Amino acid sequence: MGTVLGPALFNIFVGNTDSGIECTLSNFDNNTKLCGVVNMLEGRDATQRDLDRLERGARAKLMKFNKAKCKVLHMGQGNPKHKYRLGGEWIESSPEEEDLGVLVEEKLNMARQCALAAQKANCILGCIKSSVTSRLREVILPLYSALMRPHLEYCVQLWGPQHKKDMDLLEQVQRRATKLIRGLEHFSCEDRLR
Template sequence: MDSGIECTLSKFADDTKLCGAVDMPEGRDAIQRDLDRLERWARVNLLKFNKAKRKVLHVGQGNLKHSYRLGGEWIESSPEEKDLGVLVDEKFNMTQQCALTAQKANCILGCIRTSRSREVILPLYSPLVRPHLEYCIQLWGPQYKKDMDLLEGVQRRAMKMMGAGAPLL
């Protein structure tokens, strides 16, 4: 599959991602050549790429947003994509990721709120809520104060549920 590929090819489980810089026409052409190679490889090995998962994410300012095809079909462009649970948009803005994370963590807090006991809430907070707040934080670390406030609000809510002032992390 990797043979002759000019751009960066990433494979994880059943996902394949092709990435390349398109600051000159040569970059655009290299990506298209690699897509053609991948299509030939799939045809020879009697495999097909999932049409629903074929997307192009154009990143960077001044991106000309070239169109690409796999086989004879054009690949749809997308303003954002989720990769390993992290939502990435064309501007690498993580506000939407922070909002989704806070929403998921708050839903879990709502479920464990049925108990008002600190002895129950604290042991449930650590394995059920905290991982959502910490997952890939190095990658999608909040860039804006409003995003940090949103995530810290989840922690404040949990502390309030326990009637405690001690930090949870």
């Protein structure tokens, strides 16, 4: 009962938070994101008005934003990096934020996201290597597909590697995985993991 009731009550409480909002508002789970184009003072003012509206709406519903988790991510060249308030407190600016498992930074450089994906996949590969004694393709390939590949491909349409060094980093993980498979050492990385 509690697993169904909690999300239902949350949806009731946040159901109409977007009324009167000028910028783009996204609610997912218990996260609220406000996005706006701020290339002129009007954009800054619209964003601040929306923050004020959200704060008033939360107070009216006896809810509070966790202001310690609220951050501003300024993106784009020549961004004036305006400061914003939520309630009476200034919101801290951040050079990068993680959103649904993807690390986004202000210059949209995805090198750190590639490194994090490779690190997670390498950790899983280490677990597979130390806990599975068989090196047969029929054993390793399903483990790779189920446990490692999701980390290398999650939201790759958004953060896909654009620089050779990032691609090489991800391919290095795949090469390490294929070295576990007996008899496939001489194939290229792409052939081995199909």
